[in-house]
Amino acid sequence: MRIKNGFVLRDVAGQTMVVATGEASKSFHGIIKLNPTAKDVWLWLSEGKNEDEIAALVCGKYDVAEEQAKADVGAMLRKMEEAGFLAD
Amino acid sequence: MQISDSSIEEILQKDGRYVCTTIGYSMYPMLRDRRDTVVIRSVSKGERLKKYDVPLYKRGDRYILHRIIKVLPHGYDIIGDNCVSAEKNISDEAVIGVLEEYWRGNRKKSLDSLSYKLYVRMMRAASPFRIAYKKLKAGLKRLVKRLIGRK
Numbered sequence: 001m002r003i004k005n006g007f008v009l010r011d012v013a014g015q016t017m018v019v020a021t022g023e024a025s026k027s028f029h030g031i032i033k034l035n036p037t038a039k040d041v042w043l044w045l046s047e048g049k050n051e052d053e054i055a056a057l058v059c060g061k062y063d064v065a066e067e068q069a070k071a072d073v074g075a076m077l078r079k080m081e082e083a084g085f086l087a088d
Numbered sequence: 089m090q091i092s093d094s095s096i097e098e099i100l101q102k103d104g105r106y107v108c109t110t111i112g113y114s115m116y117p118m119l120r121d122r123r124d125t126v127v128i129r130s131v132s133k134g135e136r137l138k139k140y141d142v143p144l145y146k147r148g149d150r151y152i153l154h155r156i157i158k159v160l161p162h163g164y165d166i167i168g169d170n171c172v173s174a175e176k177n178i179s180d181e182a183v184i185g186v187l188e189e190y191w192r193g194n195r196k197k198s199l200d201s202l203s204y205k206l207y208v209r210m211m212r213a214a215s216p217f218r219i220a221y222k223k224l225k226a227g228l229k230r231l232v233k234r235l236i237g238r239k
Contacts, residue, residue, distance in 0.1 A: 010107050010191065012127050017107045025109045025122050030093035083091055 001077070003046055004087045007032075009039070018042065027084065037062060041076055051077055096144070096151060100130040100185050106144075114168030115142075115153060118207065124192050126153065128185035136180070137164065140208050142187035145178055153187065157212070169211050172219050 006024030010017050016039045018032040019025075034042055037058065044054045051073060058069040080086050092099065099106045106128045110119045119126065128144050137143055137156055143166065144153050152175075158165035160177060167174040190197050197204060 008125060008191075008194070010125060010127070012105055012107055015103070015105075019107050019109055019125055021109045021125065022122050025111070030091055031099065031107060033090040033092065079091075 001045070001050065001081075001086055001088065002048065003042070003080075003085055007085060009034075009042060009046075032083075032085075037072075038076060041073060045077075096128075097184055100128065104130050105188070106130075106185060110153060114171050115155075116170040118169055118192075118211075119153075119190065120192075124190060126190045127188045128153075129188040130185050131183055137183065137186055140212070143178075143183045144185040144187070145182040146184060147175075147182070151184075155208075167215075172222050 004024055006020055006022040007018050007028075008021055010019065016034040016036075018034065020028040040061065041054055041058065044057055049057070052070075055066070055070040055073045058064065058073055059066050062069070064072075077086070094102070096106050096108075107125060108128070109122055109125050111122055113121055118124075131137070131143070136159065139156055139159055141156050142153060143156060143164070144151055145166070146152070152166075152168075154166045154168040154171070154175070156164045157167050157174060163177045163179040164183075165174050165176050166178050187199065189199060
């Protein structure tokens with residue numbers, strides 16, 4: 001699972017946003033806003049980490065229970081998948 | 089994660105800023121088609137922009153991001169860096185935002201940088217020559233087409 005080519009992350013005035021460029025911009029015209037945790041998840045996914053690895057990193061960084069981290073990361077990845085941001 | 093598909097006006101009004109990818113070649117070489125991203129900030133009511141600012145304005149249903157070349161009492165003359173003809177007297181009301189910064193690929197570009205200021209001055213200075221060249225090229229193309237069409 002990886003983020004499709006063309007989605008770029010931009011930090012603007014304290015807010016992290018993702019916009020589509022290149023081919024991706026032909027099908028996605030919106031803006032994705034990320035909170036700090038979501039930004040980390042996005043970056044770790046960009047680095048090639050899988051769902052379990054990301055959940056473990058969230059656990060370590062944000063001091064949340066493992067089950068909660070797994071549920072939150074899973075929910076975000078499903079949302080990204082549904083929106084068409086992910087490729088196999 | 090929040091996915092927003094609100095209109096540009098709604099986002100500018102709510103957040104004060106809008107980030108997007110530019111489409112087209114009218115601001116080339118500064119902005120490349122679907123490759124570079126821009127940050128637009130909203131303009132406050134009554135705010136006047138300066139010469140060489142790059143406003144986002146609406147023409148019909150289309151959003152245009154071009155450069156101001158002349159400030160008028162109630163509007164602006166505006167032209168794309170890669171365009172041949174200016175759009176005259178774009179009213180203040182049509183302007184919904186102004187370029188604040190941009191990314192060329194993954195490199196963030198400041199409008200206050202020396203390189204950007206130099207680019208703007210050079211583009212404007214070279215503009216009459218570029219326009220003349222483009223018009224000549226288009227004229228020659230038409231002439232060749234007409235000559236070939238006669239055969």
